[in-house]
Each structure stands twice: as C-alpha cells, then as structure tokens.
Amino acid sequence: MSDVIVIGAGPAGLAGAIASASNGLSVTVLDEFIKPGGRLLGQLHQEPSGEWWNGMKESERLFLEANNLSVDIRCGVSVYNLEKDENLWNVHTNIGTLTARYVLVATGAAEYPVPVPGWTLPGVMSIGAAQVMTNVHRVQVGKKGIIIGANILSFAILNELQLAGINVDRIILPEKNSISGKAGEPEEVLKTLLHAAHLAPSPLMRFGSHFMKNNWLRKMAIHFYPKSGMKVNGTPLQLRIAAVEIVGKEQVEGVKVANTDAAGQVIPGTEVLYEADFVCIAGGLYPLAELAAVAGCPFEYIPELGGHVPCHSETMETPLGGLFVAGNITGIESGKISMAQGTIAGIAIANHAGKVSSTIDQQLQQAVQQVRSVREQATIQFNPEIDKGRSKMKEIWETKFAPLDKEYSHKKIV
Amino acid sequence: MNRILDHPILGKITDRKTIPFQYDGTTYEAYKHETIAAALLANGVRKLRVHEESGTPRGIYCNIGHCMECRVTVNGQANVRACLTVVENDMVVESGKQLPNIVKRMVEQG
Structure with a gap:
C-alpha cells in the first residue's frame, strides 16, 4: 500500500507525485492512457521567446524524475469509483481496489461536445x-x-x-x-x-x-x-x-x-x-471532475474556471480529509499552472502526513507563489477572467470550509 | 500509409517495429506500442463499429477514453476502447455490430 495514490499522470499528477515522493512518501500514479504525460503529450508551440514548448519532452522529464524517486506509475488503469472507509481511501480500478491515506485527483479536463447534425460520422x-x-x-x-x-x-x-x-x-x-x-x-x-x-x-x-x-x-x-x-x-x-x-x-x-x-x-x-x-x-474544455463528485466532494459552479469544480483551498486540499485536487480539475489553465498546482498538492500532502521537514512551510509558500507568478507570466489564458474565478473559489473556501478545518491548523498563505 | 514519419520539431520516426493484427478478418500492420485506433487510421480505416440499434457508422471521437465511441471487440472481449488499447501481436479485433432490440420488438408486437 502506498501513502498516496495520484489519479492522472498528466502535468499536475506527475508534479504532485514528485513533490510527495521528494518529501519521503511512497506514491502510486494511475492513468488510463498508454503512456504518462496526459494532455501535455500532444502540446507543441513556440513561446514568445522563440523556444519550443514540447509537451512530449516535458512529459519524459517528469516521468524520469518521478521514476528516480521510485514513484510507481501504472498506465492503462481506469479508476471508476472513489470512496472513503474510515481513514483510508478506496480507489476502485479495473485491476482491483487500491487503498491509500491520501488521494490526489488530477484528472484534467474534457472537451465540451458541440453536437452538429452528422457529427457521429467516422472522420x-x-x-x-x-x-x-x-x-x-x-x-x-x-x-x-x-x-x-x-x-x-x-x-x-x-x-x-x-x-x-x-x-x-x-x-x-x-x-x-x-x-x-x-x-x-x-x-x-x-x-x-x-x-x-x-x-x-x-x-x-x-x-x-x-x-x-x-x-x-x-x-x-x-x-x-x-x-x-x-x-x-x-x-x-x-x-x-x-x-x-x-x-x-x-x-x-x-x-x-x-x-x-x-x-x-x-x-x-x-x-x-x-x-x-x-x-x-472545438467546443473548449471543462474540468473532468466526476471522481471528486462520486467521492462526495462539494462543488461550485464557477464559469471563469470552466464549469463545475470541486471546492478546494489554495493548498489544493478539499473538504474531504485526505483528498486533494490539482490541475485542470480545479479550473482550465495551462499545463504549466497544472504542474505548479501539482507541486503544491504534493507538498501539502506531505505536510498532512506529518513528514515535517524544517523547510516544508517554506516549500508550500514558495509553491503557492509559483502558481501566481506562472499565471502572471502566461501569454494566453483560456478564460481572460481566470483571476476572478480563482478569487471566487478562495473566498468560498475561506468562508465555508477553512473554519471547519480541525484536522490541520491551516496556515494562511500571504 | 497515413503516417507522419518526419516532423519539423518532433523529428523522424525510424526504428519502429511492426506487428500483424486482424480487423474484421483482414490482416493489417501496426507499429508496436500503438493503439488500435491509431493503427487502423494509419491503415485508412475510420469506421470502428455501427450503432447497436440504428446500424449507422461510428469512429473515434475524443481519442483519449472519455466518449466511448470507439468501442470494439478485442480477442472476444466486447466494448473495449480502441483509443486506449495497445495492439498486440496477432490480436483479433472486430468492429462493434448491430444488435437486436428485444424490448423494442416486444413493444411493437404488443
């Protein structure tokens, strides 16, 4: 049994696995696709600096880093249910039920279908x-x-x-x-x-x-x-x-x-x-959040984030103990943001698990700042009002959920 | 063949090994480690099944496992997603077929 199960081997999931494993946790990553990387795999564009963003290479880099930290990455595994039993999460998959104290749901996004007459034709x-x-x-x-x-x-x-x-x-x-x-x-x-x-x-x-x-x-x-x-x-x-x-x-x-x-x-x-x-x-993207929903996580509809998103804090925890989210499940943004969010989640999980090194607070602060600076530097946004959407979720968390958080003394990130 | 063997940024594909597989009785070649959907499209095959009731043709839609449109029968196992399943040597793949709608027929017959 691993300490952490990460669902989704995209930029958020792999970055989360790397951050948790670097802080001494054992991590298993599950993904349906034939190879790790998620939607990062197909990304290819030229940055304003002239450099190429090659998602295939980024995926390989993340995979190697996770591999070096002994993260167990299993591709071709479909997760169809997620439920908590006492202190453990049961992750139901096509290869059986896996259990862990912590689960990071990093399932990414799906495309909005736009039905046009004849759209079922092959091609x-x-x-x-x-x-x-x-x-x-x-x-x-x-x-x-x-x-x-x-x-x-x-x-x-x-x-x-x-x-x-x-x-x-x-x-x-x-x-x-x-x-x-x-x-x-x-x-x-x-x-x-x-x-x-x-x-x-x-x-x-x-x-x-x-x-x-x-x-x-x-x-x-x-x-x-x-x-x-x-x-x-x-x-x-x-x-x-x-x-x-x-x-x-x-x-x-x-x-x-x-x-x-x-x-x-x-x-x-x-x-x-x-x-x-x-x-x-091309209908655009929405957060792929069914697993957080079946787990019982509360949701909010925030159009700026792409639709219905699971409630989460800026440190990627949900109101359900041990359940974390990162990447496009929290709102539609670039793969770089997903990676930065995954890093937060991975560190936050290590913090909850009591893997308290002298630097963990500092790591967490830095990771949260990193998301903000990546967002500021982004050349394009899927939704120009993304900041508004993120602020809405932050406010919802602080008014509805943060006061209830007894398990862990929530340190405010400034 | 409909492959992108040379790409200005992603580079050339050179040393991929091929393996045979069957689709609806015809033998095709796939690259090792590629999905059924990719191998069939590389061979010019778009149609993966027909709608169970209407019989109208279907192919891939999302290509990453979300939509379930590409389900085929693999070595006798029905409803397998072609976009997530890697071709294996001598795999037998069959397209999804039209099925009798027993309930509808019972209703029609009164």
Missing part, C-alpha cells in the same frame, strides 16, 4: 483527438479538414496540424443554437479572440485589438467581416459561416454550411457544401 472528432493522433500517435487524421469552433484551443491545435503538414481548409463556427450558445455568435467569438490579441486573425485586428474592445467598433468589424474570412497562419477563419450539417455516407465527405448575420443567424438560401475528409469540433 468527425474533437480537436483534441486530432492533436493526440497527430503529435502523439503520428498518424494523419486526413487529407483535408474543417475545424468547427474558433477559440484558443482550436487555434493552438490548428497550428500543430499545420506543423505536421495536415491541410486544414478553414475554420468556421457551429450553427447558433441553445447548445452552441456564444460559440455560434460571430461578435461574441470575435470578442473572446481579441482578448488573446496576438492570436487575432490578422495583423490589422491585432493592431486594432485595443480599440476593438469598444463595442461599436467591434460590431462594425464583424459587420464588415469578409465572407472569405481572414487568414490565421494561412487558413481562413470564417466567422460569418456556420456549419449546418456534416455529410457523408460511411464517413465524412463534407460540411454543409451557410452564411450568417453578425448575430449568427443563418441566412436562408446561402447553403453550400465544402468538401472535407475530416472535421474537428
């Missing part, structure tokens, strides 16, 4: 699926693709597909409806893209992004937005074109699209068919 996949197929498995997802959904994730993966020589013909929006919501409204999409100014589809818009925060200018911009789109790295981004239906017999053959007005309403009689052999649906 339609989530944008993340295309990323994994391309950068992890190194298999071409197709010869000519269409991305439905314009957001930071789809732009990042568009870039990765292009790097691998995959032809993405265009990016269009989902048809506006009650499920696609703002993702189907050209003006709203433009607004969110402008928050990530350097990702805006043209130098003109990048230049204008400061002014475009003005409502009137933005309305004008989307009104005069060209039908043919503006190019993102050579691929047209067509904010005024909506996917009406994905068509094909045995697999994807194309996407039926229509022109829309500035609010995203389809203009009747404008339907045409764009040929494609693959389609990527």
